[in-house]
Structure formats: structure tokens, C-alpha cells
Amino acid sequence: MMNQLIDKIKKQNSPIVVGLDPKLNFVPSFIKEKAFKAYGKTNEGVAEAFYQFNKDIIDHIYDEVPAVKPQIAMYEQYGIEGIIAYQKTVNYAKEKGLVVIGDIKRGDISSTAEAYAIGHLGQSNIEGNKERAFKNDFITINPYMGYDTIKPFLDVCKEESKGLFILVKTSNPSSGDFQDLKVGDNYLYEQVAMKVDEWGREHMGQDYSYVGAVVGATYPEVGKKLRKLMPKTYFLVPGYGAQGGKAEDMANYFNEDGLGAIINSSRGVIAAYQKDSYQQFKEEDFALASRQAVLDMKKDLSNAL
Amino acid sequence: MMNQLIDKIKKQNSPIVVGLDPKLNFVPSFIKEKAFKAYGKTNEGVAEAFYQFNKDIIDHIYDEVPAVKPQIAMYEQYGIEGIIAYQKTVNYAKEKGLVVIGDIKRGDISSTAEAYAIGHLGQSNIEGNKERAFKNDFITINPYMGYDTIKPFLDVCKEESKGLFILVKTSNPSSGDFQDLKVGDNYLYEQVAMKVDEWGREHMGQDYSYVGAVVGATYPEVGKKLRKLMPKTYFLVPGYGAQGGKAEDMANYFNEDGLGAIINSSRGVIAAYQKDSYQQFKEEDFALASRQAVLDMKKDLSNAL
Numbered sequence: 001m002m003n004q005l006i007d008k009i010k011k012q013n014s015p016i017v018v019g020l021d022p023k024l025n026f027v028p029s030f031i032k033e034k035a036f037k038a039y040g041k042t043n044e045g046v047a048e049a050f051y052q053f054n055k056d057i058i059d060h061i062y063d064e065v066p067a068v069k070p071q072i073a074m075y076e077q078y079g080i081e082g083i084i085a086y087q088k089t090v091n092y093a094k095e096k097g098l099v100v101i102g103d104i105k106r107g108d109i110s111s112t113a114e115a116y117a118i119g120h121l122g123q124s125n126i127e128g129n130k131e132r133a134f135k136n137d138f139i140t141i142n143p144y145m146g147y148d149t150i151k152p153f154l155d156v157c158k159e160e161s162k163g164l165f166i167l168v169k170t171s172n173p174s175s176g177d178f179q180d181l182k183v184g185d186n187y188l189y190e191q192v193a194m195k196v197d198e199w200g201r202e203h204m205g206q207d208y209s210y211v212g213a214v215v216g217a218t219y220p221e222v223g224k225k226l227r228k229l230m231p232k233t234y235f236l237v238p239g240y241g242a243q244g245g246k247a248e249d250m251a252n253y254f255n256e257d258g259l260g261a262i263i264n265s266s267r268g269v270i271a272a273y274q275k276d277s278y279q280q281f282k283e284e285d286f287a288l289a290s291r292q293a294v295l296d297m298k299k300d301l302s303n304a305l
Numbered sequence: 306m307m308n309q310l311i312d313k314i315k316k317q318n319s320p321i322v323v324g325l326d327p328k329l330n331f332v333p334s335f336i337k338e339k340a341f342k343a344y345g346k347t348n349e350g351v352a353e354a355f356y357q358f359n360k361d362i363i364d365h366i367y368d369e370v371p372a373v374k375p376q377i378a379m380y381e382q383y384g385i386e387g388i389i390a391y392q393k394t395v396n397y398a399k400e401k402g403l404v405v406i407g408d409i410k411r412g413d414i415s416s417t418a419e420a421y422a423i424g425h426l427g428q429s430n431i432e433g434n435k436e437r438a439f440k441n442d443f444i445t446i447n448p449y450m451g452y453d454t455i456k457p458f459l460d461v462c463k464e465e466s467k468g469l470f471i472l473v474k475t476s477n478p479s480s481g482d483f484q485d486l487k488v489g490d491n492y493l494y495e496q497v498a499m500k501v502d503e504w505g506r507e508h509m510g511q512d513y514s515y516v517g518a519v520v521g522a523t524y525p526e527v528g529k530k531l532r533k534l535m536p537k538t539y540f541l542v543p544g545y546g547a548q549g550g551k552a553e554d555m556a557n558y559f560n561e562d563g564l565g566a567i568i569n570s571s572r573g574v575i576a577a578y579q580k581d582s583y584q585q586f587k588e589e590d591f592a593l594a595s596r597q598a599v600l601d602m603k604k605d606l607s608n609a610l
Contacts, residue, residue, distance in 0.1 A: 041431040074417070077420035077438065078438060079437075079439065080389055082438070083385060109475065113378075115381065118382050119387075128346070129346040131383070133348065133382065143449070144448070146484070148477050149479065172414040172451065174454065178496065179450075181493065183488055188488070195482065
């Protein structure tokens with residue numbers, strides 16, 4: 001799956017993933033009104049609104065980006081109905097040929113990690129009958145609990161040709177609370193990075209391993225350092241745009257082959273129509289604004305790299 | 306909610322939480338057969354089997370333990386239908402007066418953490434209409450991303466009188482990979498513990514804060530050290546029994562007031578009927594075996610404390 005993601009990035013010249021992280025106030029009123037009319041101001045109504053919103057955005061960006069990254073929390077917040085909208089979004093994106101990175105940040109002891117791995121990347125075996133729950137190609141996971149909580153994910157990835165992005169240095173302001181603690185001569189995030197690199201070398205695709213790392217766009221100097229420390233690791237880079245990550249800094253996250261990173265934008269793309277810079281788009285044309293934001297991001301990154 | 310949990314622990318003299326972490330091979334055949342007959346060997350069939358299994362166990366233990374801890378991964382593995390069984394289990398346990406600790410180990414940047422907090426502890430606001438998704442009293446969360454990813458959970462807990470257990474030192478064999486790294490004079494888990502203690506002091510119930518810590522039963526010396534380091538923090542202690550934690554070591558996790566910890570047993574209780582030591586129970590009486598396992602655990606802990 002990492003090979004497939006890289007092929008798509010090359011073909012489209014687009015190291016971009018769009019975060020499908022809907023909030024109610026991102027969704028145009030005409031979509032909300034229709035959904036609420038059908039299902040009320042309920043979790044079901046929100047779920048329907050989110051799905052229609054995502055679908056229209058996917059229809060307008062699928063030929064310009066290789067991947068989308070739905071953030072499951074935004075859906076989980078609205079209970080079962082919300083999670084159904086997550087699942088439908090994953091399936092619809094797959095139908096349109098997109099690579100799907102489920103941003104789920106799970107992590108637990110081995111037997112439990114195995115359950116998450118099966119549910120989000122693999123298939124369960126019910127006395128011989130196989131079932132797939134969530135059809136992500138990649139998921140994000142949390143390393144705090146150590147290797148035996150990572151291994152079940154590695155095993156399922158190997159079996160299913162799927163991949164991971166493991167949290168190394170996250171984009172949020174307090175990411176340093178623990179990640180930046182000094183462990184001997186290194187920072188904790190470097191210690192995690194070295195482990196991710198090590199696990200990755202045993203799980204190689206063609207040029208890159210299918211064990212990626214999450215490295216926030218908001219700490220470009222760290223990005224540069226980590227790029228050297230883990231040359232075979234693909235970076236998923238959140239925090240571009242709305243969170244403060246700038247195009248000119250993104251070169252830090254790439255290798256000399258022009259590969260090695262995929263930059264995420266969520267709000268900047270999916271809520272583009274609400275920004276002053278895209279006020280030429282009417283609310284009904286919100287998905288065209290999203291498409292324009294993707295094209296602009298491609299240009300900005302291309303200039304910067 | 307922490308006060309309520311402590312009251313129940315005192316009244317029942319039972320510092321025990323039962324982990325409702327079903328696996329298909331824990332469920333007695335007569336329950337599976339009935340569920341598969343109605344719904345096939347599908348996710349829906351498993352979900353029905355899990356719910357009936359849990360319900361019978363809850364009916365037989367609710368008067369002897371203060372709390373249950375369903376592990377959401379075991380349900381999420383079976384997709385939407387599985388998560389519905391999780392939700393029904395939470396609701397049923399609440400109906401029977403149990404405190405519910407949702408073992409979800411979530412964690413993400415602030416706006417995303419807020420969504421998880423709302424979905425699992427709070428209520429969403431859909432243009433004025435309030436909805437609750439999952440009615441947990443407590444949840445477990447992961448600290449790797451730092452304070453701004455914890456704060457949204459603290460805020461919702463304050464508003465809703467609910468609580469948290471934050472991962473400090475986990476029970477699994479590789480928990481030391483990162484948690485045991487030396488940070489200056491301390492281990493990383495101590496650094497996390499000091500932060501949890503600090504956050505907790507701003508969120509006090511009566512004698513204990515409602516910001517608890519997960520501290521594994523498999524490292525009793527660490528338990529002892531952390532007990533001193535964070536006197537106002539309640540410990541959720543997984544790893545008793547099947548994972549190797551022994552009754553005689555459990556005193557390390559308690560304060561002199563006889564409080565401060567709640568010990569989790571999952572497999573040892575819910576699959577007790579499969580153990581040699583409970584072979585007097587027939588498969589149909591699996592829930593009676595679970596009740597007996599709880600009574601035995603109460604006695605063992607009472608002797609050890």
C-alpha cells in the first residue's frame with residue numbers, strides 16, 4: 001500500500017492528503033437543512049450532513065490528491081450514526097480510487113491492539129466467516145505503550161499489504177510536554193523515531209517502509225532532523241495551514257528524491273469556501289472552493305520544494 | 306463521579322473492576338449458537354452474543370463490584386454492530402447501578418480531543434439539541450501528545466462530574482520501551498505521573514482527584530513508588546491474574562486509608578468457567594462462575610491488604 005501511495009503521489013505530483021474532519025459549522029446550510037429536515041437535529045442528521053459534505057468534496061478532489069484522512073473522532077462524537085458516516089466516507093473514498101488513512105490514533109496491549117488492527121485494517125474470522133469492519137489502507141497509532149502494542153498492527157499490515165503512521169512528534173503546542181524531554185543525549189521523539197525506523201526496516205515496501213511516522217508541520221527544524229534520522233520512513237505531516245505550518249518550511253520533510261512526506265490539510269481545504277481568499281465561491285460551490293484550495297496548495301508546495 | 310466510585314468501593318468492600326473484554330472463545334456455545342442462528346456468523350451475530358454474555362455476567366456481579374470496564378477494541382473489531390454492543394453494554398451496566406469505565410485510550414490534538422470527550426463523556430450540541438453518544442462515567446486516555454490534548458477531557462469531566470484514568474505505567478511487557486526511559490533523574494512514567502498529579506490537584510473530588518492514573522499490576526515496585534508520588538490520584542490497576550499481577554503485591558497500590566486503587570480483572574472473571582479451578586460450574590452456569598471468581602478475588606485482596 002505504501003508503494004501504491006507513492007505511485008499516486010508521483011503520478012499526480014501531489015504530496016497532499018486532505019483531512020476529512022468535518023465540523024457542523026463547516027457544512028453549508030443547504031446540506032444541513034436538508035439532512036435535519038430528513039432526520040432532525042440528531043446524531044443521524046449530523047451524520048447524513050457530514051457524509052453528503054464529504055462526498056461532494058471527494059468528487060471534486062479525487063483526481064488531484066492521492067489520499068484522504070478522515071479523523072474518526074469527529075464522527076465518533078456523534079455516536080453510532082457518526083461512525084456509520086465515517087465508514088461510508090471511507091468506502092466512498094475507496095470507490096473513487098483514493099488511498100484512505102484512518103486517523104484513529106489507537107494503541108493498547110497486545111490482544112487489544114490485535115482487535116484494533118483487525119477492525120481497522122484487517123478482517124475478523126467468525127468461525128470461518130471473514131468480515132471487514134473499516135476498510136482503511138493506513139491508520140495512525142500511538143507508541144507510548146511500546147513494541148508489543150505495535151507488533152499486532154505490523155503483523156496485520158504485512159498480511160494485508162497495508163500501512164501505519166506512528167506518532168513521533170505531533171503538531172500541537174503541548175507536544176513537547178513529553179515528546180521533547182531529554183533522554184540521555186536525545187529527545188524522546190528521537191528515541192521513538194529510532195524505534196519506528198528500526199521497525200520499518202523489517203517492513204519495507206520498495207524504497208520506503210510501510211511503517212510511517214507522524215511529524216508535525218509546526219516544528220520544521222524537528223522535521224529536518226527526523227528526516228535524516230529515518231530516511232526510509234514516510235512522514236505524514238499534519239498542521240499545515242490552519243495550525244501554522246508554512247509551505248516554505250515543507251522542504252525539510254522531504255528526501256532528495258522529492259519523496260518521503262505527505263502533507264495534510266484539513267480545514268484549509270474542506271472549509272475553504274469560508275475563507276476570505278475564496279469568497280468568489282458561493283456556498284453551493286463549496287466543493288469547487290475545496291478543489292481550488294488543493295490546486296493552490298499543490299502550487300505552493302511545488303514552489304517550495 | 307470519583308466520590309461515587311469511592312463510596313461504592315467502601316460500601317461493598319470491593320476495590321474491583323471487572324473488564325468486560327469479550328472474545329468469541331470466551332462465550333459459551335449455547336449463547337453463540339443462538340446468536341448465530343438469529344444473525345448468522347456475522348458481526349451482528351457476534352455483537353448479539355457479546356451483549357447476551359455481558360448481560361448475564363453483569364446480572365451476577367453488579368451487587369459485588371462497584372464498576373465494570375468494557376474494552377472498546379473488542380467491540381470495535383466487529384464494526385458498527387460491535388460498537389452497538391459496546392453501547393448497549395454500557396447502558397445496561399448503568400441501569401444496574403454500576404460505574405462504567407470506558408477503556409478507550411483515546412488522545413489527539415485539542416479540537417479532536419474535545420470531540421472524543423464529548424462523544425464518550427459529554428453531550429454534543431446540535432443547534433441547541435443535546436445528544437449523548439456513549440454514557441461512560443470514566444474513560445482511559447493516552448498522555449503522549451501533552452497537556453493541550455488532556456485539557457478538553459478535563460473540561461468535560463468538570464462540567465459533567467465525570468473522570469479520567471490517564472496512562473502512566475502500563476501492564477504490558479514492552480511498557481518500558483518508552484515509559485522506562487530515563488529523563489534526568491526520573492523515569493518517563495514518573496514525569497507523566499507528576500503531571501497527572503498536578504492536573505489532578507486542580508480537579509479534586511473529596512479526598513481524591515477525578516483524574517486517575519493507569520498503573521499496571523505487573524510492576525508492583527513501580528506501583529509502590531508511584532503511590533507515594535501521587536497520593537491524591539486514584540489508580541486503575543490492570544494486569545491482575547491472567548497477565549501475572551499477584552494479590553500479595555496489590556497492597557503497594559493502596560494508601561493507608563485503604564483506598565487509592567481499583568484492581569481490574571477481565572479474563573479471570575468473565576471466562577472463569579473455563580478454568581480448572583471452577584470446573585464445578587457447567588457452561589450454562591458461566592455467570593455463576595464469574596460471580597464466584599469475584600468473591601474469591603475479594604477474599605484474596607482482603608487478605609493481602
